[in-house]
Amino acid sequence: MGQYFSLSAASLLLASGYAGARSVLEPAGAEAQQIAILFWVMLSGGAVIWLGVVGLLLHSALFNRRRLAEKSASSIILWGGVVFPSVTLCALLAYALWLMPGLRPFAQASSAALRIEITGRQFWWEVVYHPSQGPPVASANEIRLPVGERVELTLKSADVIHSFWIPPLGGKMDMIPGRTNRLSLMATKPGIFRGPCTEYCGTSHALMAFSAVAMEPEAFRSWLAAQAIPAEGAGASGGALFLRHGCGSCHFVAGTDARGLIGPDLSHVGSRATVAAGILPNTEDAVARFIARPDLIKPGSRMPAFDMLAPDDIRAIAAWLRGLQ
Amino acid sequence: MRLIPREIETLWTLFTAPVVWVAHFLVCYIGAAIYCAKPELVGLSFSAVRAGIAAATVIALSLIALSAWLAWRQWGFGTDDPPHDDPTRRDRTLFQGFATLLLSGLSFIAVIFTAMPALFLTECIR
16 A cells, blocks of 8 residues: 555646646747737846846946046936936836736627636635636636637635746736636637746645647637536546445546545546646546545545545546546 | 015924925825725816826925925025034034035925826726
8 A cells, every 4th residue: 555655746747747748938829929028128228227237337347437426426316316217117117007908808798709707725626617708617725717819817715825827828806705716818829828826825725737729729629528528437436435435525527426525526537637736646546645645645635535435446536537528 | 464484583493394294295195095995975187186296296396395495595695505514503503504405305206206106097996
């Protein structure tokens, strides 16, 4: 059983490799593009000013050490110390403010074709897709978006303050209990990106992440349609063990009697890139280790340990979950 | 009635510009917050809120400019250079005038920065 208990650093590294790009400076979304441009404008402006100040310092220290007349010194202070910074700050503020309407493009509530409702929980993400047509589709710890289409995200929290961020796609937004925050994202390139929780939310805050998958619109639509119906393997034998050991009182699996709403929806858990909210690769071994001792892998997690089950049962459940594609 | 106030010596004139800045800040932020929380209560469009902020800004900048002009006068229109640190009545007056002038400059820029979002934001949510 020892193999289930060990949380090896190697598996964490492997998981982070699975989660894909995470830099705000490699934008793959319209909003992130603007943020990256803002960053480069600020950086180059700052660099020019820094070079100017250091150049002036070197000039006066090394090459021109004579005293300035008081009048010209005062005018350097007035122009270089008051007028120039005020005008520069004014221009940078105007530029940043001018960008803001573009980062919040929705004029009316739900004007986007697809709305995704994401609720932060200690320490995972509840995800519900609300397409303009058809019923809502529930998922967890993974967000998929169609490339080239603007998606509206409704961000909530069920317990404490979390913060939602997919660096290559757009800016950061807090998830605050009792409030609904809205964020708009438009992916411009397909890819898998990592989204970490960016507001300290408890013991396993650093272990709370998700993967965001930007897909071609056609592939996205067929994926969403497949998510709306139970997975093919839902009726297989591991499912009976899942129900017999009470997993269904917390987890929902479409097409079975598992109707719990406390933990993540597992209807299609096998199709996700990662498990345990972005920290483990989605392999049978990792799933089995998590079932046995979630408290070791994710301290503070509300899921109890199931290491009293026979290892074969745990492995059968893990295999069944992996099959829920 | 005089249009420009007589020169008086009191510390209170020092605070005029920052107080105008505070008042302008509160009018803009509280006004926009009330409108965006209860637009039906106010019954105006967001353009009216922006126009209100513009009007408040013009008034605030005019008051600060007046305070700056009075300070400049108190400073003797720049005839003497700082630091005005002799223990004399004259230096005290000049020092206060100069400090008031600098505070007016700061408040002037701050009022512009406070009002700038209204130039770009066209709705409550964006």
